[in-house]
Amino acid sequence: MKSTNYSRIADRYDRNQYRVEEVKVDADLREYMVHQSQSEYAVLDLSCGTGLYLEKQMGGFTDFPVTWHGLDASEKMLEKAKERVKTASLIQGFAENMPYDSESFHFISNNYAFHHYDHKEQVLNEIERVLKKGGIYKLHNIAIHDMPKWWVYQYFPAAYYEDQKRYWTKEVLYQELSLRGLTVKLTVNYRMEQIRVADYLSFAENRDISVLTLLSDQDYQQGIERMCYEVAAAPEKTIVTDFAELFCIAEKNQ
Ligand SMILES: C[S@@+](CC[C@H](N)C(=O)[O-])C[C@H]1O[C@@H](n2cnc3c(N)ncnc32)[C@H](O)[C@@H]1O
Secondary structure (H helix, E strand, O other): OOOOOOOOOHHHHOOOHHHHHHOOOOHHHHHHHHHOOOOOEEEEEEOOOOOHHHHHHHHHOOOOOEEEEEEEOOHHHHHHHHHHOOOOEEEEOEOOEOOOOOOOEEEEEEEOOHHHOOOHHHHHHHHHHHEEEEEEEEEEEEOHHHOOOOHHHHHOHHHHHHHHHHOOOHHHHHHHHHHOOEEEEEEEEEEEEEEEHHHHHHHHHHOOOHHHHHOOHHHHHHHHHHHHHHHHHOOOOEEEEEEEEEEEEEEEOO
16 A cells, blocks of 8 residues: 655645635534533544644634644644644654553544554554543544545546555444444445536645545646646536545444
């Protein structure tokens, strides 16, 4: 499995406005806290990247006593996170071998990162270990198996094959979490929509979508040139794209 070098992307990661605008105050975290009555909550954003999720939650949960933690493999991504969230505890480390005591966290969020892990079973072992009893692991990612006509795959066909190697199916994810004694609820939200190709060219050119970094420069350039050519020929050109998001809530049994 090829891996993305986030040191090379860190500076342009947050230029993708979709990433910044998409993050909301986490309704699942709120629901969890409202139904618990702990004197303090420990929340980990696993593979926190530039701190977008933490920043949003730290602003949205000022009414709860929470200690916020972020772990990421990339020093460069963490440098950005440190500028964004000054009071969170941010640590460089690997999801496969987390530098935390067992049963440390009430809630672990994990956004757009699971496909990056080389040793996914080991990561799940670690999540189960560091989660408190009754705690929640929430995974959010794109659901690539439900979006074969994603615009990225239409213009960069090699990306589809790279992603097949990186992503687990929802069935495998469900089974692997259940095997570890977690109670799992998994949802996939799907939509089919028409998009203007011109609106997506800047996303492709920013090359922060990790799968685009895994392509040969030749495959990448071919896709960019095709998009540019089509936009030049017909600035209003639209295509139909798939998009699917997977949300998985897994509770560690008491
Ligand atoms: C697509 S980014 C997602 C960042 C953030 N969660 C977000 O939603 O913006 C993937 C992140 O996973 C991190 N990562 C990749 N492999 C990792 C590993 N084995 N352990 C911890 N973090 C890892 C990368 O450094 C990168 O910051």
